Amino acid sequence: MFKRRPTRQICVGDDRVGRILIGGDAPISVQTMTAGYTHDVDACVAEINRLAAAGADIVRVAVPQRKDTEALHHILPQVRVPIVADVHFHFERALEAVEAGVHKIRLNPGNISDRDQVNAVIDACRERSIPIRVGVNEGSIVERRDKQKRLQELGRFFADRRQGHLLALMITKLEEYLDIFYERDFHDICISAKLMDAALVCEIYQEISKRFDHPLHLGVTHAGPKETGAIRSIAALSGLLCQGIGDTLRISYANDPIYEVEDGLELLWSLSLRERKGVDLIACPTCGRIQVDLFTLVQDVREKLAAEIEIPMKVAVMGCVVNGPGEAEGADVAVFAGDRRGIIYVQGQRVANVTEEQILDRLLEECRTFQQRVRDGQATLGEKSVEIVPPDPIGELGSGIDKIAAGEVERITQVRIDRGN
Numbered sequence: 001m002f003k004r005r006p007t008r009q010i011c012v013g014d015d016r017v018g019r020i021l022i023g024g025d026a027p028i029s030v031q032t033m034t035a036g037y038t039h040d041v042d043a044c045v046a047e048i049n050r051l052a053a054a055g056a057d058i059v060r061v062a063v064p065q066r067k068d069t070e071a072l073h074h075i076l077p078q079v080r081v082p083i084v085a086d087v088h089f090h091f092e093r094a095l096e097a098v099e100a101g102v103h104k105i106r107l108n109p110g111n112i113s114d115r116d117q118v119n120a121v122i123d124a125c126r127e128r129s130i131p132i133r134v135g136v137n138e139g140s141i142v143e144r145r146d147k148q149k150r151l152q153e154l155g156r157f158f159a160d161r162r163q164g165h166l167l168a169l170m171i172t173k174l175e176e177y178l179d180i181f182y183e184r185d186f187h188d189i190c191i192s193a194k195l196m197d198a199a200l201v202c203e204i205y206q207e208i209s210k211r212f213d214h215p216l217h218l219g220v221t222h223a224g225p226k227e228t229g230a231i232r233s234i235a236a237l238s239g240l241l242c243q244g245i246g247d248t249l250r251i252s253y254a255n256d257p258i259y260e261v262e263d264g265l266e267l268l269w270s271l272s273l274r275e276r277k278g279v280d281l282i283a284c285p286t287c288g289r290i291q292v293d294l295f296t297l298v299q300d301v302r303e304k305l306a307a308e309i310e311i312p313m314k315v316a317v318m319g320c321v322v323n324g325p326g327e328a329e330g331a332d333v334a335v336f337a338g339d340r341r342g343i344i345y346v347q348g349q350r351v352a353n354v355t356e357e358q359i360l361d362r363l364l365e366e367c368r369t370f371q372q373r374v375r376d377g378q379a380t381l382g383e384k385s386v387e388i389v390p391p392d393p394i395g396e397l398g399s400g401i402d403k404i405a406a407g408e409v410e411r412i413t414q415v416r417i418d419r420g421n
C-alpha cells in the first residue's frame with residue numbers, strides 16, 4: 001500500500017539463527033533490546049528467547065564491559081535470533097563481540113569517534129561480513145566535555161526553527177562519521193537518528209532518507225513509559241512508514257521490552273506492512289448502551305486467544321447490536337452483547353446465544369474450532385462477513401433501552417473505570 005523508499009539491503013544473522021534482511025524489499029523487521037545484564041548469562045539467554053518467542057526479529061544487547069562480551073560466547077549458542085552488540089565508549093568491546101560471533105554491531109558516533117578505532121571495527125566486521133548500525137542519538141551527539149566546543153557547535157547550527165540546530169548537528173555528525181566508512185569502502189551499514197520528540201524524529205528521518213540509501217532503523221529514543229511512549233513512538237513511526245521510510249524499527253519503553261516487540265508488530269500489522277500472525281481483535285469502546293462487563297471480557301479474550309490462536313483470524317467483541325455488526329464487518333468470529341447475554345457468530349452464521357458468564361468459554365471454543373477448520377481446508381479466513389439480522393437479536397437479547405431509561409441497568413463497565421481511578 002505504501003511505496004517503500006529504495007534502500008540497499010543488509011543481512012543480519014547466519015545459518016544457525018537465520019538471516020534477517022534489512023532494506024530493499026525485505027519485510028520491515030522489529031527489534032528490541034534486553035533490559036538485563038548481558039554478563040548474567042542464564043538470565044540474558046532467557047530474556048532473549050522470551051523476546052524472540054514474542055516475535056522479535058533481532059535482539060540487541062549492551063556490552064559495556066569485558067565480562068559482557070565474554071558472556072556472548074556462552075549466550076550466542078543458546079539463542080535462535082540474530083544478536084546485535086551495542087557498543088559505547090570502548091571500541092575493544094566491538095572487536096570482542098565480533099570475535100564472539102555476534103551478528104551486528106551498533107556504534108554511536110558520539111561515543112566512539114577516533115578514526116583508527118572505527119577503522120579497526122570496520123575491518124573486523126568486514127572480515128566476518130557483519131553489518132554495522134551507525135546510530136546517532138540526541139543525547140550523545142552534542143559535545144559535553146568541552147564547553148567551548150559545545151557552544152561553537154550549537155551556535156554554528158543555530159536556526160530559527162525549533163531545535164533545527166540539533167537536527168543539523170546530528171546530520172552533520174552522521175555524514176562525517178559515514179565518511180570514515182566510505183573511505184574504507186565499507187557499505188554494509190544501517191543508520192538511525194533518534195530523538196525523543198516525535199515531530200523531530202519525523203523531520204530528521206525525512207531528511208536523512210533523501211541523503212542516504214542505507215536502510216533506516218526507526219525509533220524514538222527515551223520515549224518514556226509505555227502509556228505515553230506508545231503514542232510518541234507510533235506518532236513518529238507510523239508517519240514515516242506511511243511515507244515509505246523505514247526498514248527496521250525499535251519501539252522503546254521504560255518497561256518490559258516484550259511490549260516493544262508486541263507494539264512494533266502491531267504497528268506493522270495495522271499498516272499492512274507485515275502479514276499478521278495470530279488474532280486481529282476488534283472491540284468496541286463501549287457507550288451508554290453497554291450491559292455486560294466488556295472491558296474485562298475483551299482483556300480475557302485477548303489473553304486467551306494470544307496463547308491459542310496462530311492464524312490471522314479476525315475476532316470482534318462488540319457491546320451491542322446497534323452499531324456492532326457494521327463495525328465487526330469482515331470478522332470471522334464475533335460476539336454481540338445485549339442484556340447480560342451474547343450472541344456468537346462464525347462467518348455470518350449464528351452459533352450460540354449464551355449468558356454473560358458463558359461468553360468467554362464459548363467464544364474461545366468457536367475460535368479454536370474455526371482455526372482447526374481453516375487448517376483442515378474446510379474454511380477460509382475472511383470468506384464471509386457477519387451479517388445481522390434477521391432474526392432481530394435485539395428482541396432476543398433484550399436491548400435494555402427500557403431498563404436504561406428506568407435507571408435499572410447496572411453500569412458495570414463504568415464502575416470498573418471509577419475503581420481504576
Ligand code: SF4
Nearest residue numbers: 284286287319320324
Ligand atoms: S457496539 Fe454498541 S455498546 Fe459498543 S460502542 Fe457501539 S453502540 Fe456502544
